[in-house]
Amino acid sequence: MTPSIANLLGIKYPLIIAPMFLVSDTKMVIEALKSGCTAAIPALNYRTQAELRTAIREIRSAQKGPIGINLIVNKSNMRLSKDLAVCLEEGIDFYITSLGSPKEVIEKAHKDGKLVFCDVVNAEYALKVEKLGADAVIAVNNEAGGHAGKLSMIEILNELKNSIHIPIISAGGIAEAADLNAALEAGASGVSVGTVFIASDEAPVSQEYKNALIEYGAKDIVMTTKLSGTPCTVIKTPYVEKTGTEPNWIEKTMNRYKGLKKLMKMILFVRGMKKLRSAAFDFTYKKVWCAGPSIEKIKEIRPIRVIIADLVRDLP
Numbered sequence: 001m002t003p004s005i006a007n008l009l010g011i012k013y014p015l016i017i018a019p020m021f022l023v024s025d026t027k028m029v030i031e032a033l034k035s036g037c038t039a040a041i042p043a044l045n046y047r048t049q050a051e052l053r054t055a056i057r058e059i060r061s062a063q064k065g066p067i068g069i070n071l072i073v074n075k076s077n078m079r080l081s082k083d084l085a086v087c088l089e090e091g092i093d094f095y096i097t098s099l100g101s102p103k104e105v106i107e108k109a110h111k112d113g114k115l116v117f118c119d120v121v122n123a124e125y126a127l128k129v130e131k132l133g134a135d136a137v138i139a140v141n142n143e144a145g146g147h148a149g150k151l152s153m154i155e156i157l158n159e160l161k162n163s164i165h166i167p168i169i170s171a172g173g174i175a176e177a178a179d180l181n182a183a184l185e186a187g188a189s190g191v192s193v194g195t196v197f198i199a200s201d202e203a204p205v206s207q208e209y210k211n212a213l214i215e216y217g218a219k220d221i222v223m224t225t226k227l228s229g230t231p232c233t234v235i236k237t238p239y240v241e242k243t244g245t246e247p248n249w250i251e252k253t254m255n256r257y258k259g260l261k262k263l264m265k266m267i268l269f270v271r272g273m274k275k276l277r278s279a280a281f282d283f284t285y286k287k288v289w290c291a292g293p294s295i296e297k298i299k300e301i302r303p304i305r306v307i308i309a310d311l312v313r314d315l316p
């Protein structure tokens with residue numbers, strides 16, 4: 001038996017509000033802590049290290065409890081070392097790493113006795129991060145919002161239970177208590193939940209984005225590679241339908257040439273992030289909203305404390 005992440009983190013419920021680019025913010029973390037859970041914010045949600053530091057201090061001064069920061073650990077994240085340095089100085093309690101090798105984060109965080117949870121989509125990668133010393137893995141399944149995995153919740157939990165010995169946190173498709181209970185019953189030591197918290201009073205995104213989570217359903221979620229090159233789930237709005245979910249022929253042609261491939265990726269990334277940012281916060285016809293299929297079960301916009309109370313209602 002691996003310990004519940006509630007014990008690992010010193011919180012009441014084994015629930016993390018998942019890190020969400022552009023969406024997660026200090027208010028959401030504070031509300032999670034007040035409700036006996038925790039949350040993580042992507043470091044990239046802050047333009048500078050000074051803003052990241054201010055955000056961490058704001059949470060600390062408002063509420064006791066463990067705070068998480070999400071770090072993208074692939075080579076294209078030029079800010080990694082600087083963001084990590086701020087987090088270490090500010091005593092961040094746990095890290096969620098995604099899209100690369102967590103080696104540097106694990107080594108540095110462990111020197112201070114802090115925890116590192118690594119996103120994984122299969123056993124092969126989970127074994128690698130376990131060897132590197134990860135404290136838990138986040139099993140991202142095929143119902144997750146963002147960069148979803150390929151395996152169903154049960155498939156990935158079974159695969160991981162048979163190969164690693166550290167706690168497994170299930171991520172993807174959790175919208176109500178029954179989903180959370182099913183993940184724990186299937187052997188997860190906790191859950192990481194994103195999409196349903198976008199439809200919260202506290203999420204800093206536009207009302208239009210929140211309303212879309214109610215109006216659209218699971219059948220409207222599609223994968224796009226247009227935003228960053230890495231497949232990501234978005235709502236199939238008329239704009240997404242019109243512009244497609246794959247790079248256009250110019251982008252594809254450029255991708256074939258080694259020298260241009262890197263440049264193309266950068267252009268795609270910058271353009272994609274600009275679109276996502278403006279769709280999340282402004283009124284624009286370019287509606288590109290990231291969300292997972294759990295929007296199927298979203299019926300209203302609620303305060304975070306109510307969403308959490310609903311999710312954990314069967315837990316002791």
Ligand SMILES: Cc1cc2nc3c(=O)[nH]c(=O)nc-3n(C[C@H](O)[C@H](O)[C@H](O)COP(=O)(O)O)c2cc1C
Pocket residue numbers: 018019020021022023042070097098119140143144145146147171172173174192193194195196290291292293294
């Ligand atoms: C809008 C949105 C943005 C996300 N941004 C990130 C991110 O910046 N870093 C990351 O590791 N995961 C990101 N994710 C994935 C979540 O951390 C989490 O794995 C996922 O939301 C779980 O699935 P669910 O949405 O069905 O609950 C994002 C997900 C969504 C919906």
